[in-house]
Amino acid sequence: DARVTQTPRHxxxxxxxxxxxxxxxxxxxxxxxxxxQTMMQGLELxxxxxxxAPLDDSGMPKxxxxxxxxxxxxxxxxxxxxxxxxxxxxxxxxxxxxxAVTRTDxxxxxxxxxxxxx
Amino acid sequence: DQQVKQNSPxxxxxxxxxxxxxxxxxNSMFDYFLWYKKYPAEGPTFLISISSIKDxxxxxxxxxxxxxxxxxxSLHIxxxxxxxxxxxxxxxxxxxxxxxxxxxxxxxxxxxx
Numbered sequence: 200d201a202r203v204t205q206t207p208r209h210x211x212x213x214x215x216x217x218x219x220x221x222x223x224x225x226x227x228x229x230x231x232x233x234x235x236q237t238m239m240q241g242l243e244l245x246x247x248x249x250x251x252a253p254l255d256d257s258g259m260p261k262x263x264x265x266x267x268x269x270x271x272x273x274x275x276x277x278x279x280x281x282x283x284x285x286x287x288x289x290x291x292x293x294x295x296x297x298x299a300v301t302r303t304d305x306x307x308x309x310x311x312x313x314x315x316x317x
Numbered sequence: 318d319q320q321v322k323q324n325s326p327x328x329x330x331x332x333x334x335x336x337x338x339x340x341x342x343x344n345s346m347f348d349y350f351l352w353y354k355k356y357p358a359e360g361p362t363f364l365i366s367i368s369s370i371k372d373x374x375x376x377x378x379x380x381x382x383x384x385x386x387x388x389x390x391s392l393h394i395x396x397x398x399x400x401x402x403x404x405x406x407x408x409x410x411x412x413x414x415x416x417x418x419x420x421x422x423x424x425x426x427x428x429x430x
Contacts, residue, residue: 203360234420241422242361242406255417290360305351306418308360 201225203309205291211315217279220312222291223272231274232306233259233266234290242290248274281316288313320344321409323421332430336394340407340421343388347409351418352381352392355404364405365392397428 204223212218224231232247246256251268259266263285265277278285292306322341330336338352348369353361367374367381367390374381380393394401407421 232418242420244417244419247417292360305363305366308353308362310358310360 201307203291203293203307205289205309205312207312208310209313209315211317212281213317214282215280216316217277218281218285218314218316220276220289220291220314222274222276222293222309224274224291224293225307226272228293228295228307230294230306231268232292232294233274233276234292234308236288236290236311245276245289278314281314283316286314286316319421320347321407321419321421323405323407323424325424326422327425327427329427329429330397332399332428333396336392336397336401336426336428338392338394338405338407338424338426340390340392341388342390342409344409344411344419345388346411347419349410350381350383350390351408351410352379353406353408353420355406355423361406394426397426399428399430402426402428 203225206221210218230249233245234242235245236242243258245259246266247254248268263278268274288311290308290311292308294306320343351366352364354364355361365376365379365381367383372383378394383390404423404425406423408418410418
């Protein structure tokens with residue numbers, strides 16, 4: 200049963216510290232997405248990659264957030280420096296990114312990283 | 318300005334009855350709509366989708382209806398079961414692509430035995 204994995208599952212840190220969240224997409228998926236879930240905004244898309252190339256990161260605060268895919272099995276989201284307003288659940292999702300409107304082309308979400316910045 | 322709106326933050330339904338979750342959108346370019354279900358401490362999971370060329374899609378107890386003229390879609394669950402208790406997210410995308418799903422804020426469904 201293939202799944203998206205995310206580490207860590209929980210992170211508590213102090214304001215100003217660097218935070219790195221990691222995601223392993225499902226093998227064979229060529230698109231990776233980072234989302235943030237907050238009570239106020241719901242699920243927001245931060246960035247996404249296709250074939251490891253960043254396609255859209257317009258949802259991400261550029262001054263402190265960065266997203267990369269060092270290889271096809273690892274995606275990272277980094278916050279430096281972190282702030283209390285960054286406290287949220289961060290989800291990674293992967294998909295095949297095709298144009299066919301089929302069930303297999305939906306996004307598969309990981310369990311999320313719950314970040315608390317004090 | 319939210320492009321996908323779920324105006325009911327919560328819904329409570331008796332087991333065996335119908336649950337109707339609603340979603341409105343503003344962008345007429347959206348042509349593919351999905352519903353995701355989320356349990357606590359888990360990521361959202363895909364539930365059902367509909368293309369804009371259809372007005373109804375059914376999968377077991379779940380049916381999604383699309384009214385393009387009203388820019389409205391709804392998810393019907395019949396009969397509702399306690400295991401359906403979760404947060405339901407409506408999502409939409411334009412151009413048939415999976416690249417950029419816009420999500421609503423979610424509706425928390427509670428199905429009481």
